[in-house]
Amino acid sequence: MRVLGDRSGEEAASRTYQRRIELELRPRQRPGDILEAVPGLFAVQHAGGGKANQYFLRGFDADHGTDIAFFVDGVPVNMVSHGHGQGFSDFHFLIPELVVSLDGYKGPYYAQFGDFATAGAVNLHLAEKYEESYAQYSIGQYGVMRGLVISSPDLGDEWRAVVAAELYKDDGPFANPERLQRFNLYLRATHDVGA
Numbered sequence: 349m350r351v352l353g354d355r356s357g358e359e360a361a362s363r364t365y366q367r368r369i370e371l372e373l374r375p376r377q378r379p380g381d382i383l384e385a386v387p388g389l390f391a392v393q394h395a396g397g398g399k400a401n402q403y404f405l406r407g408f409d410a411d412h413g414t415d416i417a418f419f420v421d422g423v424p425v426n427m428v429s430h431g432h433g434q435g436f437s438d439f440h441f442l443i444p445e446l447v448v449s450l451d452g453y454k455g456p457y458y459a460q461f462g463d464f465a466t467a468g469a470v471n472l473h474l475a476e477k478y479e480e481s482y483a484q485y486s487i488g489q490y491g492v493m494r495g496l497v498i499s500s501p502d503l504g505d506e507w508r509a510v511v512a513a514e515l516y517k518d519d520g521p522f523a524n525p526e527r528l529q530r531f532n533l534y535l536r537a538t539h540d541v542g543a
Contacts (some may be wrong), residue, residue, distance in 0.1 A: 360450035364452040371447060377494075379439035386452030386470055389416075398528055400438035406454055408467040413437025420472045426464045435464045435476075442472070443514045443532050445498060447475045449501075476538045477508035491519030509537045 366385045375381050380391030380401045386451040391401040410416045414451035418425035420442065432438035453461065454468040461469040480501035487491075494502035498512040512534040 362454045362457060364454075366450045366452070368448045371449065372514075374398070376444035379442040379444050382442070382444045382447045382450070382472065383418075383470060385450060386454070386468075388454060389452065389468075389470070398526065400431065400436055400440075403437070405467040410467050411435070413464065415466040417461040417463075417469040418472075419461075419470070421474055422471065424462075438542065440530055441532055443496070443498075443512050443534055445496065446474045446510070446512055446534060447472050448475045462493070474536070475510050476536065478510060490521050491517060491525060493517040506539055510534065510536045 364386060371382065371385055374385060375530065380393070383389055383391045383401075383403075386405075388406040390404040394402050394403070395426040400412040402411060403416050405416055408415065411433055412435070413426050414433055416435075416437070418437045418439075425437045425439070426435045427437070449471060451471045452468065453465070453470070456466055458465055458469055478498060478500040481497075483495075483497045485495045487494075493516070495515040496512070498510065501509050501511065503509050512532075514530075516528075516530050516532075518528045520528065
């Protein structure tokens with residue numbers, strides 16, 4: 349009998365991979381919850397909920413994304429030019445339930461991620477298909493309301509598809525309500541071209 353596997357210690361502490369099962373065990377109330385699956389990365393909100401999170405990686409204050417390169421399926425999220433700061437990364441477009449895995453890189457060791465990867469980089473991978481469709485609706489304090497619908501229509505054996513919609517509302521804990529609202533729509537169809 350022969351057993352094959354990775355040698356222990358082959359992967360450095362500066363690189364991590366979070367699989368679907370690990371992400372499903374985490375709360376997903378906001379996109380920042382998914383980013384915090386990278387050990388040592390914190391995504392916090394300050395001064396109300398209408399702008400990007402403040403990011404901290406291993407104690408490094410990365411502002412609103414200036415020093416962490418963020419990607420979704422390899423597509424850069426950091427804005428090269430933004431009035432609030434170069435590298436501004438707002439994840440309010442992301443529906444957290446669609447993230448099936450992520451790669452986290454900590455430290456300035458990965459030149460392939462470009463100028464924003466001073467403190468590290470994160471690449472999120474989104475779902476191509478779901479076995480079951482589902483919907484949920486939740487309400488909470490301060491006028492928080494969230495509705496979500498995810499479906500994978502059957503397009504045959506060679507195609508995979510996901511359709512998702514999220515509606516979110518939040519007044520915030522302030523005397524004057526913020527009245528924040530967003531609507532996210534996600535459509536994806538994948539076809540394998542072959543060799």
